[in-house]
Structure formats: C-alpha cells, structure tokens
Amino acid sequence: MTDLYKRFGGGLGTLFVALVAVWLTGMVLAPNIMMIDYALKPNLPPAEIGGPRDVYSLDNILYLANEGVHRAIFFKTIWASALVAFVTFIVCYPLAYWLAQNATQNQTAIVLLALTIPFWINEVLRTLAWYILLAFRGPLNALLMSLGIIDEPVRWYGDGGVLAGMTYAYILFMLFPVYNAIESLEKSQIEAARDLGASVWRTHWRVVIPHAKAGIATGCVFTFMLAAGSYVAPALLGAPGSRWFTEIIYNWFFEGGDWNRGAAYALVLLVLCLTVVLVTLRIARVSLTEVAK
Amino acid sequence: MSHSVELHSVGMSFGRTRAVSDVSFTVEAGEFFSILGPSGCGKTTILRIVAGFLQPTDGAVLIGGQDMAGLGPDQRPTAMIFQSLALFPLMPVWENIAFGLEARGVAKAERRKKADELLHLIALDGYGDRMPGELSGGQRQRVAIARALAVEPQVLLLDEPLSALDLKLRQHMRSELRSLQKRTGVTFIYITHDQSEALAMSDRVAVMSDGILQQVGAPRELYDNPATPFVATFVGETNIIAGEVSAIDNGIATVESTHGRLRGRAGDGLAVGKTARLYVRPEALEPDGNGGNRLTAEIESIDFEGAFALAHGRLDDGGELVASIASTRLGHAPSIGERASFAFADVNAVVLPDD
Numbered sequence: 001m002t003d004l005y006k007r008f009g010g011g012l013g014t015l016f017v018a019l020v021a022v023w024l025t026g027m028v029l030a031p032n033i034m035m036i037d038y039a040l041k042p043n044l045p046p047a048e049i050g051g052p053r054d055v056y057s058l059d060n061i062l063y064l065a066n067e068g069v070h071r072a073i074f075f076k077t078i079w080a081s082a083l084v085a086f087v088t089f090i091v092c093y094p095l096a097y098w099l100a101q102n103a104t105q106n107q108t109a110i111v112l113l114a115l116t117i118p119f120w121i122n123e124v125l126r127t128l129a130w131y132i133l134l135a136f137r138g139p140l141n142a143l144l145m146s147l148g149i150i151d152e153p154v155r156w157y158g159d160g161g162v163l164a165g166m167t168y169a170y171i172l173f174m175l176f177p178v179y180n181a182i183e184s185l186e187k188s189q190i191e192a193a194r195d196l197g198a199s200v201w202r203t204h205w206r207v208v209i210p211h212a213k214a215g216i217a218t219g220c221v222f223t224f225m226l227a228a229g230s231y232v233a234p235a236l237l238g239a240p241g242s243r244w245f246t247e248i249i250y251n252w253f254f255e256g257g258d259w260n261r262g263a264a265y266a267l268v269l270l271v272l273c274l275t276v277v278l279v280t281l282r283i284a285r286v287s288l289t290e291v292a293k
Numbered sequence: 294m295s296h297s298v299e300l301h302s303v304g305m306s307f308g309r310t311r312a313v314s315d316v317s318f319t320v321e322a323g324e325f326f327s328i329l330g331p332s333g334c335g336k337t338t339i340l341r342i343v344a345g346f347l348q349p350t351d352g353a354v355l356i357g358g359q360d361m362a363g364l365g366p367d368q369r370p371t372a373m374i375f376q377s378l379a380l381f382p383l384m385p386v387w388e389n390i391a392f393g394l395e396a397r398g399v400a401k402a403e404r405r406k407k408a409d410e411l412l413h414l415i416a417l418d419g420y421g422d423r424m425p426g427e428l429s430g431g432q433r434q435r436v437a438i439a440r441a442l443a444v445e446p447q448v449l450l451l452d453e454p455l456s457a458l459d460l461k462l463r464q465h466m467r468s469e470l471r472s473l474q475k476r477t478g479v480t481f482i483y484i485t486h487d488q489s490e491a492l493a494m495s496d497r498v499a500v501m502s503d504g505i506l507q508q509v510g511a512p513r514e515l516y517d518n519p520a521t522p523f524v525a526t527f528v529g530e531t532n533i534i535a536g537e538v539s540a541i542d543n544g545i546a547t548v549e550s551t552h553g554r555l556r557g558r559a560g561d562g563l564a565v566g567k568t569a570r571l572y573v574r575p576e577a578l579e580p581d582g583n584g585g586n587r588l589t590a591e592i593e594s595i596d597f598e599g600a601f602a603l604a605h606g607r608l609d610d611g612g613e614l615v616a617s618i619a620s621t622r623l624g625h626a627p628s629i630g631e632r633a634s635f636a637f638a639d640v641n642a643v644v645l646p647d648d
Contacts, residue, residue: 186377186379188375188376188377188379189379189381191346191366191373191375191379192373192375192379192381193381193392193396194365194366194367195344195346195366195367195371195372195373196367196372196392196393196396196440196441196444197367197393197396197397197444198367198392198393198395198396199367199396202395202396206381206384206392206395207381210383211382211383
C-alpha cells in the first residue's frame with residue numbers, strides 16, 4: 001500500500017485503493033453475504049418477512065442432508081467433477097509435454113491457435129456441437145457403425161456425454177498451466193534421466209511430473225471448480241440418470257420458487273468445493289499463491 | 294591398452310548446416326581425453342554423438358569395440374555430466390546419485406548403500422539427505438559426478454562442467470577431477486573451450502575448429518609442435534611473423550620476413566618459395582639474448598601478472614609482439630618507450646604454411 005502511494009501519489013493511490021475496495025465489497029463480499037443470508041432463512045410469503053417466523057436456522061441445509069436423492073446427486077457431482085479433472089489432465093498432459101519440450105515454435109503457435117479458436121465461440125454453442133455429434137442418429141454413431149465397431153447406435157447422452165463435453169470445454173484451463181510448468185523444465189533434466197537409463201514412464205513420474213506439480217494442481221483445481229459449477233454440459237448432454245447438482249439448484253430457484261433452499265444448496269456446494277481444493281493443494285504441497293501465478 | 298571409444302569419419306549435418314566433418318580419433322581405456330575448441334566448433338555435437346543423443350549423419354562410433362549405431366543414450370555404457378549438471382532439484386542427494394540404479398530396478402536398501410559409498414568417494418559423507426539446492430557449487434559438481442559413476446559407465450562424458458564455477462574453485466575441481474579419474478580408472482572425455490583447463494588435466498587433447506579436427510596429441514605436443522596455424526594460435530599465446538620460405542634444411546626452415554632472416558622448426562606442408570608464418574611463444578623471447586633470430590620492438594606496456602610480466606611491444610612494421618619476462622628478472626627488463634631487441638633459438642619457433 002505504501003508502495004502504491006509512493007509510486008502514484010496521494011490522489012491516484014487513493015483512487016486505486018477505492019476501486020479495489022469497491023470491487024471486493026460489491027462483486028465478492030456482498031453477493032456471498034446475501035447468499036448466506038438467504039440460505040439460513042426460511043422461504044416465507046412476503047407478508048411474513050420480518051415476522052416472528054423469519055429467524056436464522058440450518059433447516060435448508062439439513063433438508064439437503066435428509067433428502068436422499070439430492071444428497072446422492074451432490075456427492076456424485078463432486079466425484080464426477082474430480083473425474084473430469086483427471087480425464088482432462090490425462091488428455092492434456094501428453095500434448096502439453098510435446099508442446100513444451102519437443103515442438104518447434106511454429107508448431108506451438110499453430111496448435112495453440114487451433115485450440116484457442118473454438119473458445120471464441122460461446123460455451124452453449126460449443127456444447128451444442130457435442131449435442132449434435134453425440135446424437136442417437138448423429139455422426140459419431142454413424143461413423144462407428146460404418147467402421148463396424150458397433151452394431152446398434154449408442155445412447156451417448158448421460159454420464160459419458162457430460163464427461164466428454166466438460167473435458168472439451170475445460171481443456172485450455174488444464175493445458176496452459178501444465179504447459180507453462182513443463183516448459184520451465186530444463187531439457188537436460190530429461191536427457192540426464194534418459195542417459196542414466198530411466199524409462200519414459202520413470203522419467204515422467206520422477207522428473208517431469210514432480211517439476212510440473214504446481215501447474216498440474218492449478219489445472220486440476222480450475223477444472224474441478226468449473227466442472228462442479230457447470231450447468232450447460234449436464235443440461236444439454238445429460239440424461240435423467242446423470243443429473244448434476246447445479247441443475248437442482250437451478251430448479252429450486254426457477255421452478256421450485258424457493259430461493260432460500262437454492263441458496264443453501266449453492267452454499268453447500270461452494271463450501272465443499274473449497275474444501276476439496278484446499279485439501280488437494282495441501283496434499284500436493286502447493287500454496288494458493290502458486291496457483292494464482 | 295584397449296580402445297575405449299573410436300570415432301570413424303564421423304560427420305553431422307543439421308538440415309543444411311554442417312556441424313562436424315570427417316572426425317576420427319581413438320580414446321584409450323582409462324584415458325583423460327579432452328576436446329578443445331572455441332564455442333560452435335562442434336565439440337558438443339561430438340560429445341552428444343558419443344552419448345547417443347544424436348545419431349551421426351556419417352561415420353561410426355564404437356565403444357569397447359562395439360558399434361553404437363541405433364543405440365540411444367539409455368543403452369550405451371556412457372554417462373554424461375551436463376554443463377548445467379542437471380541434478381534433479383526435487384530429490385535428495387542420495388536419490389539423485391542412485392537414480393540410475395533405481396532405473397535398473399535395484400532395491401532401495403542396496404541403492405542407499407551404493408549412494409553412501411559414492412558419497413564417501415567424493416568426500417561428502419553424510420550429505421545424502423540434503424537437497425541439491427542446499428549444496429555449494431563445488432559440492433553439486435561432485436554429486437553430479439557421483440550420479441554418473443553410480444551406473445558404472447565405461448566412459449564418462451563431461452560437457453564443460455566447470456564453466457559455472459569461479460576461478461579458485463575451478464582450479465581446485467581440476468585436480469579433483471583428475472585424481473577421481475585416476476582412482477576410478479574410468480575413461481573421461483572432457484569438453485572445454487578453456488585451453489589451460491585442457492592442458493592441465495588431460496592425457497591427450499583433440500583440438501577442433503569449425504567442425505574439423507585439427508590435431509590430437511598430448512598437451513606438451515600441441516604446445517610445442519602445433520600441426521596447424523589454428524592450433525598454434527588457439528593453444529597458448531604466440532607471436533606471428535609472416536614471410537617467405539627461402540630454405541628448408543634438416544627440419545629447420547628459414548623465413549625471409551620484414552624483420553630479416555628468421556629460423557624455426559619446419560612444419561608439415563612447407564615448401565621453398567611459399568609464404569609461411571613463424572610462430573614463437575612469448576616465453577621463448579629473451580630480451581638482449583643471444584642467437585641468430587632477432588626481433589626489435591618498441592615497448593608500449595608491461596603487464597605484471599605475478600610470476601611473470603608480459604611486455605607488449607610494437608614491431609617496426611606495426612605488428613604486435615608479446616614477450617614474457619620472469620618476475621625475478623624484471624630488474625633487467627627494458628622499460629616502456631625503449632626499443633628492445635629480443636632473441637629466440639631456432640628450436641623454440643615453428644614455421645607453418647599459410648592457410
């Protein structure tokens with residue numbers, strides 16, 4: 001703060017501090033406090049708001065705990081998001097490694113451009129593309145049948161479709177941190193491992209992955225959070241059996257008309273996501289500041 | 294002595310760039326062999342070809358009599374020490390040293406035992422559980438050597454590993470490397486651009502320039518009998534006098550130069566009537582000495598270096614002359630601004646044909 005004032009003087013310095021303060025209170029603190037406030041209050045008709053029944057309680061959260069179907073969807077969302085993060089990592093790692101260590105500058109530029117262009121299109125439209133690809137009478141089934149791999153069209157919508165759609169949607173959030181991390185690895189480290197007789201697998205497991213740990217953790221955290229909070233992919237590519245927790249929250253708000261219960265569900269999701277993220281970072285021994293890089 | 298590493302007409306092209314052409318030499322088992330040359334001369338390419346990181350475009354590499362064509366670095370009896378050392382920063386020292394054994398499936402207790410033995414060899418007992426980042430530059434150096442020795446290679450390849458150290462430590466590590474090599478009996482191939490390093494440590498030195506092997510020989514041989522003008526100028530300081538050969542007699546060539554008639558040992562390819570250059574070392578020049586070969590110069594500066602001083606003089610034709618004067622004799626040395634005459638014996642000069 002003193003630095004800021006020294007560099008920009010009293011006027012500009014105060015302005016910057018004020019902007020940050022407004023941003024933090026208006027965009028971060030206020031909505032969250034409102035959500036917590038909603039979550040802890042009962043859903044009452046307007047006449048009773050401020051009345052004797054309008055008191056704070058944990059009823060909305062306990063409702064989730066006692067509602068078997070919702071609870072199951074909640075935990076499924078958590079582990080499925082973890083699965084999305086894992087699958088995205090598996091898909092991205094070889095590409096990130098190749099880009100960071102082997103590709104020429106031109107190759108890197110072309111691949112990164114090719115990967116980025118689809119992201120200029122809205123997420124809903126991109127997911128819709130998968131909706132078409134994975135349709136029962138869609139191109140993927142047609143291709144697999146013409147190759148003789150399957151005899152009957154497969155119903156891809158559901159868990160598989162959601163996984164594919166999300167992996168595709170979040171690939172860049174994984175690729176860039178992992179790529180950056182691997183790029184900073186000195187090539188001679190890989191050569192030294194190979195020179196000492198290490199197999200490809202051991203070289204990655206003992207040298208490359210430990211070096212890229214912070215980047216991998218960052219990518220996983222991003223992907224996990226985005227997957228857990230995703231709405232479009234499960235709504236379009238899901239089936240009744242693959243409901244996502246965000247869809248239930250949506251229902252409470254816009255179909256059940258119970259904002260309080262919706263807010264409580266959202267709060268629980270937020271808290272659990274944060275816990276998962278912090279525990280993951282702890283296990284990977286990565287600090288939050290490293291992720292922010 | 295058996296041959297450890299043989300290169301037969303090795304050539305290497307990267308696209309249209311020719312990095313190395315027709316390099317052949319043989320390294321004997323247990324030898325400390327250096328490849329010396331300025332940066333970009335192809336010495337690192339040669340080392341990487343021997344290590345297996347590069348497959349040569351032409352020629353063959355034999356190690357222990359076996360053709361290495363098609364074998365990668367993990368399949369060769371070589372171990373490399375990288376310029377950056379390339380220690381694994383996230384593994385403790387002992388795991389670094391034992392990494393090659395880990396890759397060979399040696400059990401953990403065995404690995405630890407071997408690592409401790411090697412730590413003893415490099416006089417770092419008890420450092421096994423430290424991280425590489427906690428060690429000093431010289432200690433890291435030794436760990437890198439131990440890591441390479443752990444896989445019991447026939448040949449150790451060293452890519453300018455001392456270049457990052459300060460002068461004092463570098464000199465210390467030179468003798469340490471030398472004694473380690475003698476104790477282990479492993480063949481060392483050492484890459485350097487520092488001629489004093491190569492001369493001080495090696496049994497034999499190969500001098501390279503522009504991808505071409507200039508000369509292979511013992512340090513003394515390179516210094517006293519340079520085969521090419523490049524070796525004469527690159528290895529050690531030298532004075533160059535241009536002229537024309539007027540006679541070659543009993544291995545002594547006479548050169549007519551602007552400074553008169555000068556004589557020196559005749560190199561290969563010399564012919565009467567052809568232009569040539571005479572090379573004479575600064576320490577071969579004696580102020581006011583006797584002998585038929587004389588060079589007169591005006592002293593411009595005298596740089597005191599400790600054990601000796603370098604007198605820089607200007608020859609009559611504008612050329613430069615450097616003479617080394619022992620400190621004990623500085624009292625009799627010519628002073629700045631004075632015209633001084635330097636003499637040298639025939640055997641202390643070499644005459645080589647112009648490139």
